[in-house]
Amino acid sequence: PxxxxxxxxxxxxxxxxxxxxxxxxxxxxxxxxxxxxxxxxxxxxxxxxxxxxxxRPAYREALTQYLEQVSGHLCEDCIDRKDRNPLRVLDCKVPTCKSAVKDAPKMVDFxxxxxxxxxxxxxxxxxxxxxxxxxxxxxxxxxxxxxxxxxxxxxxxxxxxxxxxxxxxxxxxxxxxxxxxxxxxxxxxxxxxxxVKELPQRQALYMVIPLGEDTVGYALKVCELLREKGKRVELSYKRAGLKKQLELANKLKADYAVIVGEDEMKEESLSIKNLHTGEQVKLSLKELFSHVL
Incomplete structure (x- = not known):
């Protein structure tokens, strides 16, 4: 091919x-x-x-009449197409056919x-x-x-x-x-x-981890704030301790864990852990918008 x-x-x-x-x-x-x-x-x-x-029928008829006049310049496939499906002749890549249909009727006029x-x-x-x-x-x-x-x-x-x-x-x-x-x-x-000459860089993945049922609503709010910053975000649905949820974050190849516990909810803050280096910082929601993640 x-x-x-x-x-x-x-x-x-x-x-x-x-x-x-x-x-x-x-x-x-x-x-x-x-x-x-x-x-x-x-x-x-x-x-x-x-x-x-x-x-389309009126156009098909006009096109068929035109193709009859230029049939001597069509390839074998298009000679067959002009009666069965004349519109396909317009799509032919053979140079002589492309030249032959240059002045063919245009569908937009019909x-x-x-x-x-x-x-x-x-x-x-x-x-x-x-x-x-x-x-x-x-x-x-x-x-x-x-x-x-x-x-x-x-x-x-x-x-x-x-x-x-x-x-x-x-x-x-x-x-x-x-x-x-x-x-x-x-x-x-x-x-x-x-x-493709160069693949786009993979965007970092943030896994938001709520610790306890009471923090789920706040975790949702954090997810939306991160998405507003253009971040790629997953919310953990696993109701388990921090260790198990961090294991899930690593399994999903997340780059950051955003930990939301009761303290963070009360303080309107969040803890962000870099899962590659282990470094962890705590930010207020206001700081989130000025902090370069």
């Missing part, structure tokens, strides 16, 4: 079911964009709308009023969110069940798709379920790994 193409691969992704709102589309694309941004991968977000059952409004709202939301994107009228995705929004996150370095997704508003119903609009995306794990 070519670079970045695997016979066997792994994917992770996200999906939202139950909403037709283009705001959901924008949020899904935002999550996909954050993945590459956090990993410092140079990539571009490409978006398109491929319409719905109402408007969108019904609902799909046009949905697409315009999506672009408006992406602009508001500050997500850089380009419109790619030839982006159709490889699966026939997609509707309206489709998108890809493409590596600038290798020109390969890292993340791809779109809407599939009819799929649940076609599989026997109740009508349920949906949108989602998948991330190619191997492609991500190939493009």
């Amino acid at each position: 070519q670079a970045g193409r695997y016979r066997q691969f792994h994917q992770i992704g996200g999906e939202v079911f139950g909403s037709l709102d283009p705001l959901v589309d924008a949020e899904i694309i935002s999550i996909a964009h954050k993945v590459v941004k956090e990993l410092k991968i140079e990539a571009v977000v490409e978006v398109n709308s491929i319409g719905c059952k109402v408007c 969108l019904c009023e609902e799909c046009r409004e949905h697409y315009q709202k999506l672009l408006e939301y992406l602009n508001i969110m500050g997500i850089p994107y380009v419109e790619n009228p030839n982006l159709v995705r490889g699966l026939d069940y997609y509707t309206k929004t489709v998108f890809e996150v493409v590596s600038r370095e290798l020109g390969i798709t890292i993340i791809a997704g779109g809407r599939y508003d009819y799929l649940v119903e076609e599989m026997g379920g109740v009508p349920t609009p949906a949108i989602g995306f998948a991330v190619g794990v191997e492609r991500l790994a190939m493009l």
Whole structure:
């Protein structure tokens, strides 16, 4: 296979079911964009709308007529596709096919009023969110069940798709379920790994340990204060002595134990123990915000 193409691969992704709102589309694309941004991968977000059952038939007919005129420039696979699934010709990577469809009709010119409004709202939301994107009228995705929004996150370095997704508003119903609009995306794990130059540093883990049932409420408050400081926090649910809970913290590879006992609750303080060095300090809640952890 070519670079970045695997016979066997792994994917992770996200999906939202139950909403037709283009705001959901924008949020899904935002999550996909954050993945590459956090990993410092140079990539571009490409978006398109491929319409719905109402408007796509007219486009399919116009596209088929156009492909008949340029069929002499299509590869063997696309000659077959132009009758069975003409939209897939737009997605072909063969240079002669890419050149042949350069002047093909664009789906955005055939969108019904609902799909046009949905697409315009999506672009408006992406602009508001500050997500850089380009419109790619030839982006159709490889699966026939997609509707309206489709998108890809493409590596600038290798020109390969890292993340791809779109809407599939009819799929649940076609599989026997109740009508349920949906949108989602998948991330190619191997492609991500190939493009990541430097892994983000692991964030330190704080295990908050309440000593006794009466301190649980205060421990919850401490958890939220630490999270407000941007810390990664786990609350110990183990009702046991300090030694057992410290063993659990070590098992979970926590970096710090935040010990909350009755004294700490009365004083509105907490004890933080570095589980690597054994050093322990006691801080008031006010000091927590000025102390560099």
